[in-house]
Amino acid sequence: MEVILLIISNNHISSFTNSIQSNKHKHWMLQLFIGIEDSLNITIDGNDIEGKCIIVDSNIEHCFSTGEKICFTMLIEPTSSLALSFKSKYIDKIKGYGIIDIHNNKHTQKEYINFFKNHDEKSYLNFTNSMFECLNVTQDNYTVVDKRIHKIMQRLNECDCHDHSIKKISNMVFLSPSRVSHIFKEQTGMPLKSYILLHKIQKAYFLLLSGKYSITDAAMMSGFDSASHLAYTNKCMTGMNISGILKNSKFLKVSNYSKI
Incomplete structure (x- = not known):
């Protein structure tokens, strides 16, 4: 399976993949990991963490390898309400991450299967909207007030x-x-x-x-x-190397959920 990288304006960048092999790094975006097939193993600040759904806070060092497991990962713009929802609901401020206990959601799995049949914007948005509803997070606007x-x-x-x-x-x-x-x-x-x-x-x-x-x-x-x-x-x-990402990726441009 090749990486499918989805670019969504300034809200998030996400991918479904079984071919990520990243070195230790950190960034100002939040990063969500969901194991589609099985639990995932991520190293966060030197600690090996296992879970089906893991959210890593901004500026926290981590590295990750999918092996042969299909994983969904999303880099979330930190000023969005989506980031605020994850921070307030799931991230431990001391640890810098959260392990989210998610149950098998048949509707989300159905939308995931539908996306891989169609590879289009509508089916991707249906999948992510179903996922966000399952996780009880919102993605409607930005949190900046000034x-x-x-x-x-x-x-x-x-x-x-x-x-x-x-x-x-x-x-x-x-x-x-x-x-x-x-x-x-x-x-x-x-x-x-x-x-x-x-x-x-x-x-x-x-x-x-x-x-x-x-x-x-x-x-x-x-x-x-x-x-x-x-x-x-x-x-x-x-x-990861940008040349490797481009070589092994298919792309889908998706409209952003909200604008400033």
């Missing part, structure tokens, strides 16, 4: 990626770079520099998803200095 931070996030969503400097971003909302960085961290829980890097990675994947651009072109168009800079950043954030 209008200035909303504006920054929206502009990054729409930007041409020519200039990601914090000075330029702070000028949008008439604040100093230090002040806007402070408010952004306060509102989102993550540094502005890290959010910009996340945005650039997402933009690079969208360009690569189109099939029109090389890794070098996608890197430059999304604001990286070079293809190697993109590759290094991706390796740090996912624990």
Whole structure:
């Protein structure tokens, strides 16, 4: 089975796969793991964790190998209500992760089977909506309330990626770079520099998803200095080589659940 990587705007990036082999890494996104066939084994902060459904908090070191088991994994944008729901319901603040006790849900399994028959947006959304309902989490909007931070996030969503400097971003909302960085961290829980890097990675994947651009072109168009800079950043954030992901993947672009 090949990786099927789904890119969903700024809300999440997810995949069904039996071929992940990641090195130790950490990132500012939450990461959800669900064993489709069996329980999973994940190393989190040096501890071996086993479970059918595991959610890892932002900035927590982890590594993971699927072996031959089919796994669903989702990287969740940390300012979304989906991330907030997982944090409040399931993540142990001290441990930095949560093991979710899920029962066999026949409806979710039916939607999973349907997705693999069709490989389309509608069946994917039916699967994830069923899964979120089973887990009792919501994904309808963003948690940021400050209008200035909303504006920054929206502009990054729409930007041409020519200039990601914090000075330029702070000028949008008439604040100093230090002040806007402070408010952004306060509102989102993550540094502005890290959010910009996340945005650039997402933009690079969208360009690569189109099939029109090389890794070098996608890197430059999304604001990286070079293809190697993109590759290094991706390796740090996912624990995997971007060339390997592209070589072994099929792609499906899915609309985001909500907009800022």
